[in-house]
Amino acid sequence: MKDMKDTVAAAPGMVNQAQQMAANAQAMQAQMMAQQQASMQQAMAYQQANAGAAAASGGLEPIAGVGLEQYARIVKAIAPLNYDQSLLPGIAASHGVDGASWQAAHDGWNARIQGDPNVAKAFSDVYRSV
Structure with missing residues (x-):
């Protein structure tokens, strides 16, 4: 009985705790x-500031007449074709880009994307939206 009285007496303190x-x-x-x-x-x-840095550095300027959005559309077109890289020149031609210009653009955009995280982010954003 004493234990019960002690428990009841301690209850308000326990509730408060x-x-x-x-x-x-x-x-x-x-x-x-x-x-x-x-x-x-x-x-x-940070992302907004760095997105502006890519544009300010000229990293988003077209290469051989191929802008980032056009480049993204062309490379994304091989996704349903099992990512067959050999089809890229033909797809580029269907988008109005001749073979030499495509090769320069392809090499240039790959270098920019690999070398500048701001360009890589911009490419990723465009690629998802096209």
């Missing part, structure tokens, strides 16, 4: 959410 723990958990959760939101905003600002 549980409420404090719940309040602390909510505060920690709110802090984590705020940190995640700040990180996301920082990442978005």
Whole structure:
């Protein structure tokens, strides 16, 4: 019986402690959410700043008359064809790009994409949208 009296006497303190723990958990959760939101905003600002850097550096200028969007359309056209690279010159020709221009554009865009993460991001964005 004494144990029961002790438990009942301690109950208000235990309830108070549980409420404090719940309040602390909510505060920690709110802090984590705020940190995640700040990180996301920082990442978005970084991406926007770097997208402008690719354009400012001339990294998005056409190569041999082939712009980034046209290049993306041509290379994406081989996706349903088992990514057969040998078909690219013919696909390029169907988009109005002669063989020599296509080869220069293909080599140039590949070099830019591999050498500049900003151009790679821009290409990825365009590729998904075409």
